[in-house]
Amino acid sequence: MGSWDTGPFHNDAAVGTAERFDSLFDSELPPWLHRLFDVAVAMPEGPLDTDLAQEVVAAAAVIASQCPDGGDVNLNSGPREPVPPLPTDLRPKAAAALDRVLAHADAEVDRWYVRERGEQWLGNVQRIRLILTAPASSPEPAAPRPQRRVFAGQQLLRDRFGVEDALDLHARHPKESPAHALADLMERQSYEVDTLDRELRATASRARETLAQVADGKHSAVQTNGVLRFTGIELETLGARFALASRDLQELADRYEYAVASGTDQAVAPRSAAARTRTTPGDAVPGRGPTDSLPPPDSAGHRPGPRR
Template identity: 30%
Template structure:
């Protein structure tokens, strides 16, 4: 079974479930969705395949709710699903509650922390759409960042969180939600750049070791295949410089996003909010009573007329 993305249908087993929904008669498609949700909830220890199908089933229910995911996304069932019964919404929310309450194993299975966070954000977003008024629990303790995860560590330390999706505004459709998603992508990109730098560094060290070995093998009469022109190529490997430049660029980009988040997430000072409130109050009172300046202001002469003395 393959997984190629973080969406609810971005895996082989979820795609097979979607195909099963398509094969059912239109009036019976809700029954396939309901059966998968009910079976997942009833299982004491469901496997990851059934969990993936339950998330996909919940996504189909959420797609018919306000603010739900688009049913035209890649790999979704292509055939139209008639309006689903209302009782499927709390059932789907209960299934996602079970996913989120025991999500540690699923998160640990993702090779990249950023991909796991992206998948978890998608599940949480579905849960909010299905039942925005009922709180839920995320049973996930993030591991400490790896040495290569410099972008992730940078966000954690600067903004005081243990996971990027714990930032206020994460998962929302507003400016802060968009900014958190951008911060997560930028952190992943910086982590990748750090890995590239380390790979280039390891390659450079191997080149230096090979250069040292060649020097040791130079005979006393000086006759060897060693050429003085090899020194510049070895001391300044062509892969390390570009890798360092990319890392510096991505570090600056992430720092800019963090600065912007800090600016947008901090409420304005009290005196600024008080002044804004006073301005709104004055404006509303002026509109209600009529503007006194409008009554005393001289009337302008209509275009094309001559003012008499």
């Protein structure tokens, strides 16, 4: 689909960047952004790869939006989840990476079918760089941090077990117990459900934005590449996968509740320990001495099968 508008997130590569912001943990975002900008700055002289340039612009826009003058940065089609406060040392790195993009911006502007649209894109990028390099003003009181959205898998665990994550269920049971193993399976399955839920919402939002452009008279949004047709197929496929994953998670939750209710959530003793208890030479067995407590070997030389 390429680029469909002049904002920093109005292209395919930038949509992937938005999904990275949504999927990474808060602690993983700064290292990823540092690497992205370092790679862009370290590239050989000449125009950057188009996808890399678009990823740099999108990431820099998110950082600029957290600057004092960044309230009007266009983040439409950007991250769906609230982005945590990012380190201020990312701002000069983002500006340096944008310099690599702007060094060959004229060639990028020429690629637009309508040059005026390309110039609008360039103006947006220049605005982002100005915000990143603006002198720091007096610090403002930190605004309350918005909560990240809760997706379907995590919501099920909250509703049924009162926990934020299946990891919280692990601590309730010994490691060798069936309930602990089921909690581990629920953790993995809940992440799968959350991922599909996030992808479904993002795809539906992109379709809604395309339809909104058509409603505003921008009919070129659906005139090429069968955007809506392919989006419909993607939504149906994701919906089917989401339904199956949700059903599997429900079944695991039912099995976990049964294990806890039936009292099978206790640790299972290792077989080797039980065997040592039964065959200790000092056991008092009527009619046998200390060396007689072990049963005689099988005359056929039979050996026990491998442990499972």
